[in-house]
Amino acid sequence: MQTIALVHPALALVLSPLLLGVINRTKAIFAGRVGQPLAQPYRDLWKLLRKGAVYSRTTTWVFRAAPVVGLAAILLATTLLPLAALPALLAFPGDFILLAYLLGLVRFFAVIGALDTGSSFEGMGASREVQFSALAEPALLLGLAAVAYHTHSLSLSEMISGLSSTHWSQAGAMQALLAASLFMVLLTENARIPVDDPNTHLELTMIHEVMVLDFGGPDFAFILYGASLKLWVFCALLTGLALPVRTGNLWIEVAVAVIAIFGIAVLVGVVESCMARLRLIRIPQLLVGAGLLSVLALVLSLR
Amino acid sequence: MTLLLIGVGIMLLGGVSALLASGSPRLPVALGIGGVAGGAILGLIPTLRVLLGGQTDSLQHAWSVPYGAFSVELDPLSAFFLLPILTVSLLAAIYGGEYLGGLRGARCLGAHHFFFNLLVASMVMVVLARNGVLFLVCWELMSLASFFLVTFEDENESARAAGWTYLVATHIGTAFLLALFVLLGHGGAGALDFAEMAARGQAGLVDGAGLLFALAVVGFGTKAGFMPLHIWLPEAHPAAPSHVSAVMSGVMIKTGIYGLLRVLTFLGAPAPWWGWLLLAIGASSGILGVLFALAQHDLKRLLAYHSVENIGIIALGLGVGLIGMSYGSLPLLVLGFGGGLLHVLNHALFKGLLFLGAGAVLHSTGTREIDHLGGLLKRMPWTGVAFLIGAVAISGLPPLNGFISELLIYLGAYRGATEPRSLAGLAVLAVIPALALIGGHATACFTKAFGIVFLGEPRGSAAARAHETGLAMRVPLVVLATGCVAVGFCAPWTIGVLGGVVAAVSGRPAGELAAELAFASEALSTVVVVSVGFAALVALLAVGRSRLLAGRQVSESVTWDCGYASPSARMQYTASSFAQPLTLLFDKVLRTRRHFAPPRGLFPLSRSTFHTATPDVFQEHVYAPGFAAIDRTLGRLRWLQHGRVQLYVLYIAVTILVLLVWKLG
Numbered sequence: 001m002q003t004i005a006l007v008h009p010a011l012a013l014v015l016s017p018l019l020l021g022v023i024n025r026t027k028a029i030f031a032g033r034v035g036q037p038l039a040q041p042y043r044d045l046w047k048l049l050r051k052g053a054v055y056s057r058t059t060t061w062v063f064r065a066a067p068v069v070g071l072a073a074i075l076l077a078t079t080l081l082p083l084a085a086l087p088a089l090l091a092f093p094g095d096f097i098l099l100a101y102l103l104g105l106v107r108f109f110a111v112i113g114a115l116d117t118g119s120s121f122e123g124m125g126a127s128r129e130v131q132f133s134a135l136a137e138p139a140l141l142l143g144l145a146a147v148a149y150h151t152h153s154l155s156l157s158e159m160i161s162g163l164s165s166t167h168w169s170q171a172g173a174m175q176a177l178l179a180a181s182l183f184m185v186l187l188t189e190n191a192r193i194p195v196d197d198p199n200t201h202l203e204l205t206m207i208h209e210v211m212v213l214d215f216g217g218p219d220f221a222f223i224l225y226g227a228s229l230k231l232w233v234f235c236a237l238l239t240g241l242a243l244p245v246r247t248g249n250l251w252i253e254v255a256v257a258v259i260a261i262f263g264i265a266v267l268v269g270v271v272e273s274c275m276a277r278l279r280l281i282r283i284p285q286l287l288v289g290a291g292l293l294s295v296l297a298l299v300l301s302l303r
Numbered sequence: 304m305t306l307l308l309i310g311v312g313i314m315l316l317g318g319v320s321a322l323l324a325s326g327s328p329r330l331p332v333a334l335g336i337g338g339v340a341g342g343a344i345l346g347l348i349p350t351l352r353v354l355l356g357g358q359t360d361s362l363q364h365a366w367s368v369p370y371g372a373f374s375v376e377l378d379p380l381s382a383f384f385l386l387p388i389l390t391v392s393l394l395a396a397i398y399g400g401e402y403l404g405g406l407r408g409a410r411c412l413g414a415h416h417f418f419f420n421l422l423v424a425s426m427v428m429v430v431l432a433r434n435g436v437l438f439l440v441c442w443e444l445m446s447l448a449s450f451f452l453v454t455f456e457d458e459n460e461s462a463r464a465a466g467w468t469y470l471v472a473t474h475i476g477t478a479f480l481l482a483l484f485v486l487l488g489h490g491g492a493g494a495l496d497f498a499e500m501a502a503r504g505q506a507g508l509v510d511g512a513g514l515l516f517a518l519a520v521v522g523f524g525t526k527a528g529f530m531p532l533h534i535w536l537p538e539a540h541p542a543a544p545s546h547v548s549a550v551m552s553g554v555m556i557k558t559g560i561y562g563l564l565r566v567l568t569f570l571g572a573p574a575p576w577w578g579w580l581l582l583a584i585g586a587s588s589g590i591l592g593v594l595f596a597l598a599q600h601d602l603k604r605l606l607a608y609h610s611v612e613n614i615g616i617i618a619l620g621l622g623v624g625l626i627g628m629s630y631g632s633l634p635l636l637v638l639g640f641g642g643g644l645l646h647v648l649n650h651a652l653f654k655g656l657l658f659l660g661a662g663a664v665l666h667s668t669g670t671r672e673i674d675h676l677g678g679l680l681k682r683m684p685w686t687g688v689a690f691l692i693g694a695v696a697i698s699g700l701p702p703l704n705g706f707i708s709e710l711l712i713y714l715g716a717y718r719g720a721t722e723p724r725s726l727a728g729l730a731v732l733a734v735i736p737a738l739a740l741i742g743g744h745a746t747a748c749f750t751k752a753f754g755i756v757f758l759g760e761p762r763g764s765a766a767a768r769a770h771e772t773g774l775a776m777r778v779p780l781v782v783l784a785t786g787c788v789a790v791g792f793c794a795p796w797t798i799g800v801l802g803g804v805v806a807a808v809s810g811r812p813a814g815e816l817a818a819e820l821a822f823a824s825e826a827l828s829t830v831v832v833v834s835v836g837f838a839a840l841v842a843l844l845a846v847g848r849s850r851l852l853a854g855r856q857v858s859e860s861v862t863w864d865c866g867y868a869s870p871s872a873r874m875q876y877t878a879s880s881f882a883q884p885l886t887l888l889f890d891k892v893l894r895t896r897r898h899f900a901p902p903r904g905l906f907p908l909s910r911s912t913f914h915t916a917t918p919d920v921f922q923e924h925v926y927a928p929g930f931a932a933i934d935r936t937l938g939r940l941r942w943l944q945h946g947r948v949q950l951y952v953l954y955i956a957v958t959i960l961v962l963l964v965w966k967l968g
Contacts, residue, residue, distance in 0.1 A: 052855035056862040058760055060680045062691075068848060072840035076833055092829035093822070094714045098701060101710075101742070102833075105700045108746055112691075115754030115876070117862045118677070123754075123876025130750055131884040134743030141739040145732060148717050203865060213863050218851045222844070284888055291736070298732070 008083040008236070009075075011258065016232035017041035017225065019265045023192075026269025041228065045221050053217035058118040066113025067215065067222035070106045074229045077102045081236050082157040084257040085250050093154035096144050099233075100137065103189065106226065107133055114211040121203045125210035128280065132195060132207070135287035136188045142294035143181050146174060147241055150301040156240070163244035174300035177293045179242040184290035186234040186264075188283075190227070193272040195283055205277070235261040304360040304377055307346045307431070311424045314342035318420030325413030332403075335416025336396045339423055343393040346427065350389065353382040357803045357813075361433070370488065370495045371436035379803035381430045383644060384554075384561045387651035388430065390786075391553045392423040394779035398659055399546035401775035402666055415455055415544075422448035422550065429558050435484040435495035442480065442558075446473040446526075449555060452547040453539045465535075465542035472535035476525030480562075483518040486511070487569060500569040505810065512570045516577050519566040520584070527559030529618065530588035531921040533611045537595070540607035541671065545662020548603060552610045553655035557647050560617055564808050573629045581622030586737040589615025591892065593744040597751070598886045598893050598917035600673045600878045602661045605752060606654065609697060612741060613650045616709065617643045619738065623715040623731050628809055634718040635731065637819035640805045642711030645797060649704040649790060653696040656783035660690035663772045663780070664756060668765040673755050673878040675765060680757040682769040687757045689780035694749035696787040699742045702834030704790035707797070710830065711823060713738060744885070751881045760872035792834055798824040879915055886917070893917050 021038040028035025037043075055063065079089040080099045088095065111130055114122040148154055150171065151162030168175055188195045191208030203210050212223050239260040247253055278286065317338015321331035353360060361376035377385070396419065403412060425445040432438040450473070454466035487509075488495040503509055525532040536556070540548045567573065592612030599605040620643025627635025663686040664679060665671050680687035696703040712734065719731035761767040771777070790797060802820045806813040864870045886895055895917045902911040 049851060053852060053857050054860050055857070057859050058678070058862050060758065062680065062758060064848075065845075068841055068844045072837055072844055075840055076837055079836075080833075090829055090833060092826045094710055094717070094826050095829070097710055097713050098706075098830060098833060100739075101699065101701050101706055104698070104742065104746055105695070108695060108698060108700055108750060111746075111750040112754050112758060115750065115881075116758040118759030118872070118875045119862045119864060120874055120876050121863075121865065123881060126750065126754070127876065127881045127884055130743075130747035131888070134740070134747050134885070137743040138736040138739040141735050145717065145735050154714070154717055217855075218848050222848070280884075295736075302729070 002087065005087050005089040007254070008081065008086050009078045009089060011083065012078045012081075012229060012232045012236070013075075015258070016228040017045060019231050019235065019262065020228050022262055022265040023269040023272070026266050027273050030270070030273035041224070045225055048216075048221035048224070049218050051217040053219060056117050056214055059116045059214070062109075063113050063116040063214075064219065066109040066116075067219045067226070069109040070113075071222045071226040071229075073102045073105045073109075074226045074233070077233050078229060080156065081233060082160050082240060083236055084240065084245065084253040085161065086254060087157045087161075088155075091155045091157040096148075096156050096159070097141070099156070100140055100144075103230070103233075104133075104137070106230070110211060110223075113215075117214045119214065121210050122213055124204070125207050128207045129211060132188050132283055132287060135284055136185045136290065139181050139287065139290040139294045140185050142291060142298055143178050143185075143241075146178055146294065146298040146301040149298065150174070156237075160240040160244070163241070165244055165246040167244050171300065174297045175242065177297040177300065179238065181290045181293035181297065182234075182238045182241065183264075183267075184286060184293075186231075186238060187268070187271070188287060188290075189234060190231045190268075192268055194275055194278040194286070197277045200277070205280075231265075232261065235264045238264060304349060304362045304375065307349050307377060307427070308362070308375070310342035310345035311427050312342075313345065314338045314420045314424040314427075317341070318417040318424070321416035321420070322413045325411050331413035331416050332400050335412075335420055336400050338416075338420050339396040340393055342420075342424070342427075343389040343396075346385065346389050349377060350382045350385045353377050353379060354386065354800050354803070366434075366437070368436055370434075372434045372496060373437060374433040374496060374498075375428075375431040375437075376433045376497075377431060378807055379800075380561070380564060380807040383800070383804045384430045384557060384647070385427065387557065387648055387655075388423070388426050388554045391651050391655040391783075392426070392550055394782055395546040395550045395553075395655065395659070396423075398549075398662070398776050398779045399544065401773050402544060402546055402662055415452070418448045418451040419547070419550075422452060422555070426555060426558060430561055433497040435488050435497070435500075438497075439477070439480065439484060442562075443477060445555065445558065446470075446477065449539075449547070449551055452551075453543045455544050455547070456542070459542070462542040465538040469535040469539040472525055472532070476522045476532070479518050479522035479525075483515060483522055483566070486515060486518070487566075497565070497569070504569040504571045507571050509569065509571050513574055513576075515566070515570055516573070517580075519563055520580065523559040523562040523566070524584070525559070527556050527563070527617075528588070528611045528614045529584050530591050530611060530615070531925065533588065533592070533614075534919055534922045534926055536610055537599075537604050537607045537919060540610070540658075541601055541603035545603070545658055545665060548606075549655040549658035549662070552607065552658055553651040556610060556614065557651065560614070560621075560643075560647055564621070567625075568808065568810060573625050575626065575629045578622045578624075578626030578629060581618050581625055582731070582733060583622075585615045585618030585620075585622050586733060587615070588612065588618060589737055589741040590744075593741050593748060594885075594889050594893060595917065595919065597744060597748045597882045598895055598915075600915075602664065602671045602673050602676075602752065602756065603658070604671075605673070605748065606657055606661055609657075609745070609748070610650075610654060612745065613646065613654065613697070616712065616738070616741065617646045617650070619643070619734050620646060620708070620712045620715070623712060623719065623734060624805075624809070626719070626731060627715070632719070633816065633819050634822070635715050636809055636811075637805055637816050638711050638715030638718060638823060639731075640808055641798070641801045641820075641823060642708050642713075642715060644801055644804055644808075645711060645790075646705075646708035648797075649696070649708050649787075652783055652786045652790065653693045653703075653705060656689060656693040656780060656787065657697065659776070659780055659783070660686055660693060663776055664769075666772060666776070667769045670763075670765050673752065675763040676756045676761070677759045677763075677766050677872065677875065678757075678761040679766060679769055682766075683757075683771045685771060685777045686780060689784040690757065691753055692784040692787055694753045696791075698746045698749050700746070701830065702788075702791050702837050704787050704794075707791060707794040707827065707830070709738060709742065710826075714823070714826065747882070747885060751878050755876070755878045755881065759875050762872055762875065762877070792831060794827040794831055795824040798827065892920065894920055894923075 364373035428441040596608035623639025716734035
C-alpha cells in the first residue's frame with residue numbers, strides 16, 4: 001500500500017461537499033440569482049452535526065443504523081477508486097464489481113431506513129429508488145465491461161491507467177457512448193434532474209429527498225455527506241474513464257482530474273437549469289437507453 | 304464411510320421408531336429429531352475429513368437387483384453437497400420440533416418424522432450412490448418422502464393440489480433420468496456403475512453425448528427448478544411446513560445440480576453448446592425468477608421464486624465453467640464452476656435461513672400474507688435480525704456470502720472477455736447484464752420483504768399480537784445467519800475446499816488449477832480486507848454518532864405525515880404498492896391480474912376492493928392447456944380402467960405371456 005494512494009480518499013473527504021456548492025452556484029447563475037455561498041454545504045453539515053435528534057416512535061434500530069452503514073460503505077468505495085495516475089488504495093481484479101455492490105449496500109440500507117418510518121411518502125420514494133437503480137446497474141456494469149475488454153484489465157486502477165491520451169482519437173465512438181451512458185447513471189444514482197429534482201417541494205414527486213424526510217441532526221449530516229461522497233465517486237469514475245489526460249507529471253494530472261470533476265458538477269448544474277424533471281414513467285426508458293448505449297460501447301470495443 | 308452409513312442407519316431407525324411410537328404425543332418428536340441429529344453429527348465427521356483432506360473413501364457390496372450394486376463413495380464433490388445437506392437438515396429438524404409443537408397430540412406426528420428422516424437419509428444416499436440403480440432408487444425415495452412432507456396439511460385443498468403438482472413434475476423428471484441411465488448403461492453387467500461410466504467418458508467412448516446431456520438437463524433441471532421446469536416450486540414450498548420448505552429449497556433442489564455435475568463426468572469433453580444452453584437457462588431462470596418473486600405477496604411463495612432465481616445464478620456459473628471446459632480456458636473453468644458451486648452452499652445457508660425466518664413469522668402471526676404484516680422487528684427481534692442478514696446475503700451484497708459467489712461468476716465472465724479473444728469470451732459477456740439485473744431486482748424484492756414484514760407499524764391484529772419464538776426455533780436461525788457472515792469473511796479459505804471439488808467435476812488434476820485458484824483467493828482476500836474495514840468503520844461511525852448525541856436533546860414523536868391529522872397503519876405502503884412500478888414495467892411477462900372495485904359516487908356506500916394476483920405464466924399458458932389436452936386424448940382409454948381387480952390381474956398375465964412368447968420366439 002502506498003501512502004500516495006491516500007491522497008484521493010483525502011481529496012474526496014475534503015472536497016466532495018463543494019461539488020454540491022458548485023452545482024447550486026451554477027443553477028443560481030443560470031437563474032440570474034446570486035445564490036448561496038459555495039461553502040454552504042459545509043455549513044449545513046456543521047449545523048446538523050451540532051444538533052440533537054427527533055425519532056419517530058415507529059422506528060427501530062434499523063432507522064438509526066441506516067445512515068451509519070450507508071456512510072461506511074460509501075467511504076470504503078472511495079478507497080477503491082483511482083484518480084488519474086493516483087492508484088486506488090485497494091486494487092484487485094474485480095474491484096469495480098465490489099464498488100458497484102457497495103453502492104448497492106448503501107441503497108439497501110437507505111431503502112429499509114425509509115420503510116422503517118411506516119410513512120407512505122417514504123415508501124413511495126423507496127419504491128422508486130429500487131426501481132431506477134435496478135435498471136441503472138446493468139448500464140454501469142456493461143459500460144465497465146467495455147473498458148475491461150478494451151484495456152485487458154480487471155481492476156479500476158489498471159483500466160484507467162490503461163487508457164491513453166490518444167484514446168479519444170482511436171476509439172472515439174466507444175468513448176462517447178460510454179461517457180453518455182455513465183453520465184446518465186450518474187444523474188440517476190445521485191438523484192439529479194431529469195430523474196429526480198432535489199429542490200422540489202412536493203413530497204409526491206420526490207425520490208431521494210422523500211426517503212430521508214424523517215432524518216435529522218447527525219444522522220441527516222451522515223446522509224448528506226454520504227450523498228456528496230457518492231457524487232464524488234461517480235464524477236471521479238466518469239473523469240477517469242472519459243478524460244484520460246497523460247502529461248507525465250503526476251500532480252498536473254491530478255489537478256486536471258479534480259478540475260474535471262468540478263467541471264462535471266457544472267455540467268450537472270447546466271442540465272438541471274436547462275431541463276425539467278422527466279415524468280416518472282419515462283425514466284425507465286432513459287435508463288434502458290443508457291444500458292443500450294453501454295451495450296453499443298461494448299460492441300465497439302470488441303473490434 | 305462406515306460412520307456415514309451408520310449415520311444414515313440412525314436416521315432411518317429414528318424415523319421408523321417415530322412411526323411405531325405414533326400413539327404417544329412426545330415420543331415420535333424426540334425419536335425423529337434424535338435420529339436426524341445423531342446421524343448428521345456422525346456424518347459430518349467423514350464429510351469434513353474428505354473436504355479438508357481431499358482423499359476419497361468408498362465401499363462396495365453385492366446387491367441382488369439386476370444391474371444394481373450397493374456401491375457408495377465419498378469424494379470431494381459428494382462431500383461438498385453433503386455438508387449443506389447434513390447441517391441444514393439438522394437445524395431444520397431441531398426447528399421443526401417446536402414449529403409443529405402446537406400440533407402435538409392433535410395430529411399424528413410420527414408419520415411426519417418418519418418421512419422427514421427418510422428424506423434426509425435418501426438425500427445423503429443420492430450423493431453417495433455410485434450405481435445407476437441405487438441412485439434412481441434413492442432419488443425416487445427422496446421424491447416420495449418429500450411429497451408426503453409437502454402434503455402434511457392434507458386437509459387443505461391447496462396443499463393436496465400442490466403435492467399433486469410436485470408429484471407429477473418430479474416423476475416427469477425421473478422419466479427422463481430413467482431414459483438417461485438406460486442409454487448410459489447399455490453395455491452389460493457393471494455398466495451402470497458410475498466408475499465404469501466415468502472411465503468410458505474419459506476414454507471418449509460415449510456416443511450421443513449431446514442427447515444424454517439434454518436428458519440430464521431436463522431430468523435434473525426439473526428437480527433443481529430450471530425455468531420453465533420450475534412450476535412445482537412456487538406451489539410446493541408454500542404448502543409444506545416451513546422447516547420442510549427450508550430443507551427442500553435449501554438442499555433438496557441442489558441434488559438436481561449434483562446429479563447434473565455427476566453425469567457431466569460421464570460424458571467426456573463437453574460440446575460448446577452445452578455451456579451456452581446452461582447460460583441461457585441460467586439467465587432466463589434468474590431474471591424471470593426474480594421478476595415473479597417481486598410480484599408475489601405471499602412470503603413463502605416469494606422465497607420459492609427466489610430459489611428459481613438462485614438456481615439460475617448457479618446455472619450461470621456452471622455454464623461459464625462448461626464453456627471454459629469446452630474451449631480449454633482454465634480461468635473460465637475454475638471461476639465459473641467455483642462460483643456456481645460456492646453459490647450452492649451459500650444458497651443453502653441463506654435460503655434455509657429465510658424459510659425458517661418466514662416460518663417463524665407464520666408461526667407467530669398465522670399468516671404468510673406480507674400485506675397483513677408489519678412492525679415485527681420490535682416484536683420478534685431475533686428473527687428480524689436473522690432475516691435481515693439473510694436478505695442482505697441473498698441480494699448478493701458485501702460483506703456477506705452471496706456477494707462472494709456472485710463475484711467469482713462475474714470474474715469468470717470478465718476474464719472470458721479479457722483473456723482469449725474468442726467466441727467463448729463473447730458468450731460469457733451475457734452473464735454480466737443478467738447478473739446485474741438479477742442483483743438489482745433481488746435488492747428491490749428483499750427490501751420489500753424485510754421492510755414490509757418487519758418494519759413500520761403492524762397492518763393487522765395478527766401482526767400486532769406477534770411474539771418471539773422459543774429457543775429451538777431461534778438457535779437454527781442464529782446458526783445459519785452466523786454461517787452467512789462466516790463464509791463472507793472467510794472467503795479466501797473456501798477456495799482451497801472448492802479446488803478439490805472443481806478438480807473432481809472437470810476431471811483435471813488439482814495442480815493444473817492452482818494458478819487460477821490462487822488468482823481467485825488473492826482477489827477474495829482483498830474483498831475480506833474491505834469487509835473488515837467496513838465492519839470497523841461501521842463501529843467507528845456508530846460510536847461517533849452516539850458521542851455526538853450524548854447530552855443533547857433526543858426526543859420521540861410521530862412519523863412526519865405532511866400534517867395529516869389521523870394516520871392509520873393501513874395507510875402505509877404495502878408489498879404490492881412497493882413493487883408496483885417494477886411489476887407494471889414488466890407486465891408483458893408477468894401478466895398480473897388486478898381486481899379493482901373502485902368507490903363510486905360522492906358518498907360511496909359499497910366497499911371498494913383491490914386485489915392483485917400473479918399466477919405463473921408457464922403454468923397458465925403452457926402446462927395447464929398442455930395437460931388438459933393430454934387428459935382429453937387419454938380419456939378415450941378410460942374404459943380400460945374399470946376398477947375390477949380380477950381383470951387387472953388378467954392384463955398382467957396376458958402381458959407376461961406375450962413377453963414370454965416374444966422372448967422365446
